[in-house]
Amino acid sequence: MTSWQMVRVVAGAFILLSLALGIPGSPLFVNQWFLAFTAFVGINILQSGITKWCLMETIMRKLGFKAGN
Numbered sequence: 001m002t003s004w005q006m007v008r009v010v011a012g013a014f015i016l017l018s019l020a021l022g023i024p025g026s027p028l029f030v031n032q033w034f035l036a037f038t039a040f041v042g043i044n045i046l047q048s049g050i051t052k053w054c055l056m057e058t059i060m061r062k063l064g065f066k067a068g069n
Contacts, residue, residue, distance in 0.1 A: 002068030003060040010056060014041050 001009075015038055020026045022034030048054035061067060 001065065003057045003065040004068040006060045006065050007054055007056045010060075011041055011045060014038075 018034045018037040018041070020028040021030045022032050022038065023029060024032065044054070044056070048057075
């Protein structure tokens with residue numbers, strides 16, 4: 001798996017987890033402030049699309065994932 005694929009897996013997992021923890025109807029509900037984390041992940045995805053730089057991808061490469069095409 002390449003670094004850019006892993007970034008998308010991590011972002012998707014973060015979004016789903018924060019929604020599960022932040023939506024009152026969820027059986028895993030903790031607090032609505034977890035929805036702010038969902039927004040944070042979305043803002044980072046938007047930023048990486050505009051600037052073509054992603055901190056999570058840099059971290060994944062340092063962890064040993066190969067760069068994608």
